[in-house]
Amino acid sequence: MNSEHIMARFQLSPTAAPNQIKDTRKKRASAVMLPIIDVDNHAHILLCKRPTYLHHHPGEICLPGGKFEQSDKHLRTTALRELHEELNIAPSHVTVLGQLPQYSTLTGFSISPFVGLLDKHTVWENDYNEVQASFLLSLTALSNEANWQPIPFQRFGKNINLQGFSTPHGLLWGATASIIKNFTKQLALPV
Template sequence: MTQGWSESRLRAALAERAGPSSDYDLDNAPLPDAPTRPAGVLAAFHEDDGRLVLTKRASGLRHHPGQIALPGGKVDPGDDDEIAAALREAREEVGLDPAQVDLIGTLAPHRTVTGFVMTPVIGIIRGPFVPIAEPGEVDEVFTLPFAHVADPAQYRVERRRWRGGWRSYHVAPWGPYYLWGATARIMLGLARRLNR
């Protein structure tokens, strides 16, 4: 049974090591031999109650249009690493000042079917935060309760046809928000560690 928000519990979960994951895991498919691009995403929980900041990506984007996602993106030439990319993108996409983020660690990378290797960066938002969606990239910024994302029982596996075959993926819907794919897999990995 999932307990409520606890910063110390989150820190303890991050101290536990886990291996990388990928969008190919559920189908036991081999990873393609193709170039990948490094990316960083920010899982930012608010210090008050652990609510997680997520975005609904704009429908006109090239990668993952209209999907629910953690703020983040590919590592740009000016970024030192995936952490810097995640913080930069969070500032651009949702208006989160990096100075408000208390970084507490990273999860193992997750490889997507679209060729990104995402490093999930975990942080805690300190103080008041009013999100501002970046026009053209983000249709909506919203939060999910910690109790939802931290509960492994909220996740299930679904399948759909994709590029001529069947693809399995994790989902954790909440109200009108369909959390799925790489974002759901990343959060499920964290939820499992929180509940050990």
């Protein structure tokens, strides 16, 4: 599957609500970009690893993104701004296909995920204040259920199983994993 297939399937797919734990606390608005780029005519998602010294989610695998700021026109602006700040990818190199359903985290954020196709010749450079490493994972690998493993987790006194995906930079899990799995479901890929 490449970016052309994704563009056709994503635009035709209905938006389904992600499967998540209900939490009624007030959430802080944020946005992420799910950046897709073709490598050898196969779609890959660009992910980041956060530095271990950060206060929020140190060392975790994530999508480029962050908190909504008053200077942002809307959450799409937030996602594009953060992509530029974290990986030096200008908005002019991104074709935003649309938005996935909002995702509420257990840490107090409401995440608006946007799907963006990167120009095929896009290069990026990490801002090492925000990104320890950046890397690509193929959509084919992320769509294969055999590559995911259950992770036992306890929250609010309830035992739940989250899904995790091993990467060369650590475990992809939590909100980022849920957003990616929701995206692959919208593409009608087996996840």
